[in-house]
Amino acid sequence: MQSEFKSRRPDNMQEKKFKRTVEDFICEHCGAAVKGNGYTNHCPKCLWSKHVDKNPGDRAEKCGGMMRPVRIEQEGGKMMIVHECEKCGFVRRAELRRQDDPAEAIEVAKKADF
Numbered sequence: 001m002q003s004e005f006k007s008r009r010p011d012n013m014q015e016k017k018f019k020r021t022v023e024d025f026i027c028e029h030c031g032a033a034v035k036g037n038g039y040t041n042h043c044p045k046c047l048w049s050k051h052v053d054k055n056p057g058d059r060a061e062k063c064g065g066m067m068r069p070v071r072i073e074q075e076g077g078k079m080m081i082v083h084e085c086e087k088c089g090f091v092r093r094a095e096l097r098r099q100d101d102p103a104e105a106i107e108v109a110k111k112a113d114f
C-alpha cells in the first residue's frame with residue numbers, strides 16, 4: 001500500500017553529476033561517523049539512508065529526506081535493504097554490504113514481519 005498524495009517530483013532540474021562521490025558523513029539518524037567510499041549510501045550502524053541520489057552516487061536529488069530501512073529482500077543471492085523516504089515516499093533498494101551491521105539488518109527483517 002502506498003500513499004500517493006504527495007508529489008514525487010517537486011522539480012525536474014537536470015544536473016549532470018554522474019560521478020562517484022567520496023565523502024565521509026555523519027548519520028543523521030544515529031549520529032555515527034560513516035567513512036564514505038563512494039558507494040556507501042546508507043549508515044552501516046542503523047542502515048538508514050538519505051534521499052540525495054537520483055541515480056546511485058550522483059547526489060542530484062533535492063529531497064534530502066531520511067530514508068528508513070523498511071525491509072530486507074533477497075535478490076539473486078544478494079541481500080537488499082529496501083529504503084523508503086520519510087519525506088516523499090520514494091522507495092529504493094540497496095545492497096546490504098559487508099560493513100553493515102547484521103544485527104540491525106535482522107531487526108529490520110523482524111520488524112517487517114508482522
Ligand SMILES: [Zn+2]
Pocket residue numbers: 027028029030031032043044045046047048
Ligand atoms: Zn546511522
Ligand SMILES: [Zn+2]
Pocket residue numbers: 051063064065085086087088089090
Ligand atoms: Zn525523498
